[in-house]
Amino acid sequence: MHIQEWLESVPAVSVYLLVGVVIGLESLGIPLPGEIVLVSAAILAATQDHINPFVLGACATAGAIIGDSIGYLIGRKGGQPLLQWAGRKFPKHFGPDHVAMAEAKFDKWGMWAVFFGRFIALLRIFAGPLAGVLKMPYWKFLIANVLGGIVWAGGTTALIYSVGVVAEEWLKRFSWLGLVAALLFGLGSFLLMKHRAKKAAAAREAAESPVPATVD
Template sequence: MNPAVDAFLITIPPLVVYLTVGLVVGIESLGVPLPGEIVLVSAALLSSRHELEVSPGWIALAAVGGAVIGDSIGYAIGRRYGMGLFVWAGRKMPRHFGPSHVAAAERLFARWGMLAVFFGRFIALLRIFAGPLAGALRMHYPRFLIANVLGGICWAAGTTFAVYFLGIVAERWLQRFSWIGLVVAVIAGLTIGAVVKRRTARLVEDEG
């Protein structure tokens, strides 16, 4: 056991964890490229440490709230400024909003509609595009909201509880290592980031 690490983790108020998850996921859903999935995975792993009193249910709820609210604000911004918003974003952040990314996301939305919003929650490219692009393309808001809420629930709750139970299993097998949650969080985050990056590149290539 590592008393220093345990002492540090125990000092983190659960409310701070929930607010961090909701804020990061919300800002990412708004259209700003942040590591929302990595933050969610890390928080879910912390919740598997029972002595920290961090609830996986509240983490999932915070992530759902951040996803729905962030996407809705992004929708309003996209509806207000239209496709010109992505031209501006492409100049500022070409790695995330380059012409090929915007074109691929636009074709996916035109082809799949609500399904693009739902499954976009699981793909980095569409997760930051979903709200603003749906607004810019004038998708009917009630339809967008339904897909947004369902996608947010499946993504947030599914990820949180899958990682939570994985953390419990890991803790049982590796009880001697108090830092296992942090190590797994880093490894899981890097793995997820690599997988999402490859999936996004392949998606852009296929739709390009």
């Protein structure tokens, strides 16, 4: 089956559910490629008439807000032991360096870390649980969560869909290239955050290492 025919056969409901569930689980604290899924789905909506971009954006927004809220409640109940457990289970995502970097962002930005964290791959996983662990007042978290979810999910869907409509004919002929571009974009943002976490860890180790005593 040609890829275009296969894309046309994908049920719209399954796309909406996939986007909402993946983004919700990522926001809850499970390391999943939410951004890649959303960008790919928005490209798909631009090339397939049966997928409604407004419904897609609404599902992505709902998944982001609900997932973050559940993550906040889990972090509030679990506290620091939860982060330690996650660090043992997922050291590449919840290691001490990642947690330290996320905590530094929260100390600096407060509730805005929840809002802006929505746009950063690594912080998107941490925002909800860490806000709960740090016992951020729920009303502050909720405002930042809702605004961040709407702007990130709705804005990403609208932007990618608009670009896709402009390049619709090209995308219909080379749909797989659009999906590859979305994959590379999401992977690139993740690797950038991972590099920054390693750099911050190296700087912290250098600062904490004892200075050798000099002998007169």
